[in-house]
Amino acid sequence: DTGVSQNPRHKITKRGQNVTFRCDPISEHNRLYWYRQTLGQGPEFLTYFQNEAQLEKSRLLSDRFSAERPKGSFSTLEIQRTEQGDSAMYLCASSLGTSGGAFYEQYFGPGTRLTVT
Amino acid sequence: GDSVTQMEGPVTLSEEAFLTINCTYTATGYPSLFWYVQYPGEGLQLLLKATKADDKGSNKGFEATYRKETTSFHLEKGSVQVSDSAVYFCAWTLYGGATNKLIFGTGTLLAVQP
DSSP states (O other): OOOOEEOOOOEEETTTTTTEEEEEOOOTOOOOEEEEEETSOOOOEEEEEETEEEEEETTTSTEEEEEEEEGGGGGGEEESSOOGGOOOOEEEEOOOSSSSSSOHHHHHHEEEEEOOO | EEEEEEEEEEEETTTTEEEOOEEEEOOOOOOEEEEEEEEETSEEHHHHHHETTTEEETTTTTEEETTTTTTOOOOSSOOOOOGGGGGEEEEEEEOOOOSSSHHHHOEEEEEOOO
């Protein structure tokens, strides 16, 4: 296994268009996270899945954002009616772990850089 | 609110110089603390961690000690190399929390010159 992969690596879109990003986690990892990183800032948590269940969403995740993880494998993050403020690096991470208990390391993908023109 | 405050960069050092990057945190509860590193063109990687007060995390010559009394987790390295040039992020999560989401600082760019 080669780690967490994300596609596409770069996406340029016009304001108002919809975009979808894909994350393929490490195969045995049941937890999956999406973060957003804007220029000069650290990553900010967006949402979290345990298997196929989306268990937490940040207030940063407006109604235009939706994430899915069908069958608890890959995940998609869709942004509808993109705005210039959505321009950022979108990071995916995965880890082992069950509810509560010990921390398991999160392994990050290389990110998808979105530019909204 | 919950946050991480990191030393602003960029930090520019000559090879073999001593490195300190300051980090303080604000957290509700008892967090686990981390340093992540992002090399140019690569994803974030865990560099080191500490899960309780006075623990010292270490890896690749880097060290950081969990100081609960000062809510700090400063990163140090005795002799930096050009290959250490990267962005360093301090972060925390609640140990045993439901999601283990990470709270990150803004990152500190380190540039090491030969």
